[in-house]
Amino acid sequence: MTASGPTLSDRQRLNWLRLIRTDNVGPATFRDLINRFGSAETAIEALPELASSGGAGRMLRVPSLADVEREAAAAAAFGARFVAIGEPDYPPMLRRMDVPPPIVALKGSPAVFRLPTIAIVGARNASVAGIRFARMLASEFGAEGYAVVSGLARGIDAAAHSGSLDTGTIAVLAGGLDKPYPPENLGLCTQIASRGALISEMPFGWEPRARDFPRRNRLVAGLGLGLLVIEAANRSGSLISARLANEMGRVVFAVPGSPLDPRSAGANALIKDGATLVTEARDVLDVLAPISGIATPPALPLEETPDFGATPPPEESDRGRVLEALGPVPTHVDEIIRHTDLHPAQVFMILLELDLAGRLERHAGGTVSLLVLDA
Template sequence: MSTAAGKGRRLDDRQRRAWLRLIRTENVGPVSFRDLINRFGSAEAALEALPELARKGGARRIRIPSPSEIDAEQEAAERMGAWFVAIGEPHYPALLARADHPPPLLAVKGRLELLSEPAVAMVGARNASLAGVKLAQRMAMELGREGYVVVSGLARGIDAAAHQGGLESGTVAALAGGLDKPYPPENDALFAEIAERGVVLSEMPFGWTPRAKDFPRRNRLVAGMSYGLLVVEAANRSGSLISAQLANEMGRLVFAIPGSPLDPRAAGTNKLLKQGAILVTGTGDIIEAVAPLIGRLPTGRELDEPADFSSAPPPDDDARALVLTALGPTPVGVDEIIRHTGLHPAQVALVLLELDIAGRLERHSGGTVSLLIDSP
């Protein structure tokens, strides 16, 4: 991602403020954020260009946070003792930076040095069995003693047990809501303890109450920060299996603990094992698989190269019409759109950016895109 200031370099206060304002803008996500910076050179220039981009994409207006709103969020972070860490800065998790579409900014609190340590994710059932809870705690403690940071999502059950087991050595909790809105409330005390002894982080705005559709984004953070992800207990339909799928797509190792076929909480883990997950009966199985990967980049598909917007003239209305005709509710690859329309890749990229900013485009895993059915 070329939006980064460069490995080990820091944004100044003005840049960080502009980045925060841009990523908090309506319809701006990690992909469009990256493309906006690449197209306009800075977040400040991108903010100025947004209304015209939205208009060309078919939207009447776009909501950009006011400077006072950004002031309020920065003040909320300061009151909490939190920071905004940008991709490319020293404390941004290196593996997450290599994930598909990483968030440009993270709100973080705690021992930031832990984000540079090798991490293993641990997830599982919310209605975990007592045996599952004890096993998750023990394995998290053992991983910590071997120098691994345990990452999870602060949910009840296995997530909470993993955090508790990793407290002594260091654990990271990724949130689905704002950093000041931990969920569920029953884990508030655990959240506070992790914020002091480990790290809590979120890509969502302060004050944001998590919704059901926000948890997959949280799961992406958990999987993206880690060399491997262990599923302790999971039903056939569970967020843990979504996390495992995301980890697999990112090229991370997926581990699972086998369970009784009579226990529905083992149905998901047994299914993962049938699909090729690494069978785990003890912490040594995880360490043996992860240790050779430490310091190496993940082995998933290569990141999409940032669009080069400077190599072709801007698209005209005819070009926009060609791209719109090629799009529909079924996801298609950007390369397919380029071949079908005969347009220059930079022109297609800019039309897609306009549609994205206008709220008319949906991006999917694998770099595919579709037109939103209810788009204007």
Template sequence: MSAGGEGRRGVVLTDRQRLSWLRLIRSDNVGPATFRDLINHFGSADAAIEQLPELSRRGGSARAIRVASIEEAERELETAERFGAVFVGIGEPDYPPALRRIDGAPPLISAVGDLALATQVAVGIVGARNASVSGAKMAARMARDLGAAGYVVVSGLARGIDAAAHRASLEHGTIAALAGGLDQPYPPENLDLYDEIRAGKGLAISEMPMGWEPRARDFPRRNRLIAGVGLGLVVVEAAQRSGSLISARRAADFGRLVFAVPGSPLDPRAAGANGLLKDGAIVTTSSQDVIEALAPSSRLFSDDEPVMEEPGDDETDRFAEPGDDDRARVIEALGPSPSEVDDIIRHTGVAAATVYLVLIELDLAGRLHRHPGGMVSLAFDDP
């Protein structure tokens, strides 16, 4: 695997930190937002791991939280090494710079292939699995042209449009985002393509554990990676209800440009792309439409991008355990509708650091829902 990110800003994790980060993100109820807040508040993953059982108990959990063990994390690291993969932390130089800036960026991703591609400017191309001949041809042509223009093409390794885009961009570089572990690619008919990507003609990334077999609910997470890694997203063909439209919505949420190739209103595979055009997506009939629109955005992700690192004891927001009154006020302010954390702070009058700690407690106890834009709501048991 070649070294990417030369000259880029970032802090390389030590082996101990990488192991601890993996333990923390693999523990129950620790998502990207809670991971970030735990690191910020406790100074390191090691310190945060020690606090997980108590924080979960204070949040009202009815059972002990499962904390990933050192042995579990070591086994996953060994499995990744045998597979030729590495784990890259969000503050490290080889982490995709555009992905780093999205809401809820994964703290750790696993990667196999040409790691240098991770820090190059990327564009997503997605579409129907049951692609038409013309749709696949359009995706391949755009992928080749975008690659020649200096863009890495990112997609989801699915049948149809995804596979056509990957194959056409192997010469210049392609990134495949996986829904399962790197050693569990899907679908089986694209294994030969995946082997070429792994061999260095591309890069495959995932935030799921090694050995994880993808399930239906894992694919929206993969779509989020596709939307986050690229500066823009091109939808070539998509049905009215499809994963490509989920990717397009996430891309729009992240402030990315969304492009759509118009299709015949008589073809159901064009209904989703045509709908995106009605909603304001950029009409796209050639790669030049994408290149011209993205030219200003390509300069946004420069070396001044924010990085995440363990702040250490002297730099953390240290605070005492929230009092019962503070905790009660925060919980009372929450409801089933998403709220902004700043609104909760203003409404309750509770110190910001204390509010964030209460939210961590509730999240670890499984009592908090996190929504796009950093909004939160209280989880209620189904009747």
């Protein structure tokens, strides 16, 4: 059963897909474009001029309507659908992220996203004891009414999913929903789709690359009220997930392990840094109980044109002031506004132009830095 509320029209949904699949348009840029132009269709029309004003050396690749129609048809044939951030079936926990993905592909039951959630991550080459403990904890969390979120990787992820199949589990994919990874978890992926839910922000047909897994980790972290790490080496993807969860204000938990086992070095370090130590399910449940019923903030209206008043568009001298204020060190946008003494709308427009031109990098906490283009 799906929730009730406003939904995008077919035309709007296709234009949202066109915009988010455009070169240099990530979730933050998509949000700024919608806020500035009021609709994806209008924003797409403005892209060439914006990118040119930002100093782009080539034309942006914007998918055609036929391109996204084929992707939508592939999703439908797979039994999946695209859900936008303002729609009722959009996962509530994702709306609490700093910059949520504007549209995601879902397969399975949207009801599982309305359960309180716990993310579990850990080593792919996990020990037998670690796998058994992950499966046991996931089962106990499910018995208490929580859905379990993980990334479908081998090891701890697979154990967390299998332990919560009967109570609700969510798998976040690094590639398209039709390209699960690793191949040995294809059967598990099929079970999750029929009994829980699959989610991805990547296009259908997209084979996951190494650079796509941190994006997946971000969604895993964002979907959970808390994130539990079981067996993670130093410099592992699980520690990236833990860092992202901490930046989002999620609670980070870790299971301690032997100092002699390098698979536990990362989890032990998290505990030293303040993560909640976990030896049983109750250690997690007691911490999350007070926040598991927290209200979800309302979603932004779909395609509603904001009032930008009579703010004039930026001039070349304004662009020069913003470029002068930027550098390789991440700087908060508020500081750039104060330093340049420009109207916030003008600064945001200039940053948007630079972003579309591939000259801006966005960081956690609303900070940005300038990328130096190769000559």
